Amino acid sequence: MAGIKVRNITFKYPDSEAPVLKNISFDIRPASWTAIIGHNGSGKSTLARLIDGLLIPTTGSIEIDGVRVDETTLGIIHQQIGFVFQNPENQFVGATVADDVAFGLENRQIAPKEMEKRIDSALEMVGMTKYKDVEPINLSGGQKQRVALAGILALMPEVIILDEATSMLDPLARKEILTLLKKLKDEQNISIISITHDLNEIELADNTIVINNAQIVKDGPTADVLKNKKLLTEIGVGIPVSQQLQSLLAARGINLPNKYLNLEELKYWLSQQLQ
């Protein structure tokens, strides 16, 4: 299983003066869920692209499962890491759902017979089996993102990076994708890195890395980050419903447990109190 080691990376786009990322270091444990959050333009998308080798850092190094990311290892890296982008339409390559899932397999030179099996099982994992021969114009955004996930799962990756992958979806589709990801992570032992500003998505992460002004300002358990209202407001993601409600209740004189409660935990705690 793949752990990720990021060491002292700095990245500067050729046409800009200031670096987007300055001396960033962190580790990601195998089979964990990490959220990377920050302002628009804070460099979080750049970081995701660096991890996948779509960009190469100006200085510093990134290792995936002991393999250093550079021009010579891109083949291995792209196999280990699946990337879901923000716009569902612009990552759909194939003429039909099956063709799109096949795209990555074709690049890996998988034999056509083997492909069929892998496509079927990948589509089953994301619940899109009956759409196998459907053309993209007849799919919703949420369905296209499921197909994107299937295309990744067919390659049996170790890591999935989501770059604001749910931000263009409606709330129901977003909820469904997140439920699916949670299931995949548990069943397939996949690490997930999600670049996001959606609080529901952040809440699913074990760890959260906060980037501001090109640097990591916080890297720790998600609960610690979500408790930090000042930081959350500063980076524009807002405050989770659970924390808002807890503040409101505290202000009305209710004694709450002295630890971070996510929404599910808070609901459970409240229903105990109201019996």
Add this chain to the structure above:
Amino acid sequence: MAKSAVTVTNLHYTYPNTTKEALAGVSLTIQEQDFVAIVGQTGSGKSTLVSLIDGLLQPVSGQLKIAGLTIDASTKADQLSKIHHHVGFVFQFPEQQLFAETVAEDISFGPHNLGWSERKIQEAIDEALMRVGLPLELKTRSPFALSGGQMRRVAIAGVLAMQPGILILDEPTAGLDTQATNELLALIKKLNDNGTTIIMVTHQMEQVARYANRVIAMNEGAIVADTTPQQLFSYPDKLTKLSLTLPASVEIAQFLNNNGAKLENTEPLTLEELANEIVKAMEKNND
């Protein structure tokens, strides 16, 4: 008694080359200064309805009355386009429709088309930029050199510059982060307070709960509910059937009551209301 801004009577619409009716007999009245949310699945007819209200489609049968204009199947195209003097339409991802070399030029596109004088147009540009909270220095910049959030504001300014009395918005906050979302909604609310009628198509039930005084739910080309947000949320099963979600405050309240709590109000529209309900119920428990 408020005046009606839009009156729709038994409106039908079918897209060319299709057989199924996209709108199957819709009637409604929107009062001036209403903040109406339109909710429903993709394909429920909500986009068709707002396109008809903006004169972008012509009804197959039925009638629309907007700002003294009456539109039906026999209305001429030039008459139809007069609607744009009164109704503004902010499409989903409006920044994807920017085209001009400078911000000022892009914003002036609408007012120019309406045939306004140059002086009036210049005033309208400045006012629109101020409304969306952008500095006037941006006027000479290229819209394509701005950040994503600024581009959205410029696009919205392009619609506001036409000074519409009725403003239609289709998912205006899609893709924005929480802070930008809240700022944009505050702007829309302010327009509403200053007299603009708002018709907002949205999937975000928190926004419906917080801002709308009325919500219209659509399904299969028909209106299935036309009521207050509070009323709509009191039928969670119906919402599920329409693939709609509940706002967090209502969802939590209903979860608690389903698990043995006895909150009096099961449709608190805000977290503040929910907190008050919980405190009330706890005090009662302690008595």
Add this chain to the structure above:
Amino acid sequence: MTNKIVFGSYVPVESILHRLDPRIKLIMCIAFVILIFFVNSVLTAVWLFVALSIAIKLSNVGFKQYWQGIKPLFLIILITVAFQILFSSGGKTYWHWGIMAITYDGLINSLIIFYRFIVIITASTVLTATTPTFQIADALAWLMKPLRVIRVPVNQITLMLSIALRFVPTIMDETSKIMKAQRARGMNFNDGSILTRIKHLVPILIPLFVNSFKRAEELATAMEARGYDPNAARTHYRQLLWHARDAWAGIDMMIVTVGLFCIRIFF
């Protein structure tokens, strides 16, 4: 959007023609178009027309769909035919005015042109109505295979072609959205002189280009992330397999060809 315009007008029904291999259909279509230029008499014309009618019948696609294919081009056909009638000379003259004249040869020529237009359009519609566009792309790729010998990058061209086809509905959808948005901002497409109308294209085309470039960039990154390397070998998911029915279709096409030349020689 509810009014989806599907490029190539594929009609998804069941028929023997739908089941045929796209390669044989493409070859037959090309062969048929070539044969049309060998038509030299009423009998040969009728012979090909009968063959085409059988294909239409076998396609299980309604006559109305074929008419939809011809309709947008009908005006152009009529204008071409009218020019032929009025401006060609030779044979008996029935009527003339200035340089315009209706002559026997003119009438015959225009009739031939009319016939060719209709038959060629209908024949290609039989192909597009019974074959999804991506299958036509596959068939084209197969036909182009020999070009590899002269170092034509057939694989890249095919991928490019299939991606282009894949994005046609997306771009059409987007065009109609942008047009709608600019109309909402008071733009009137039907107003003004030709110059104003051309000016009206700017607010449509600029956003369309800007968005398309952005799309292209995102798509390229996504393809790279999915392991695409233009210089590396790839396998192909869609394997085209010849069946007995494809051989029979080929034999039928030969019968049509031989029949045509027999009529030319013996009648």
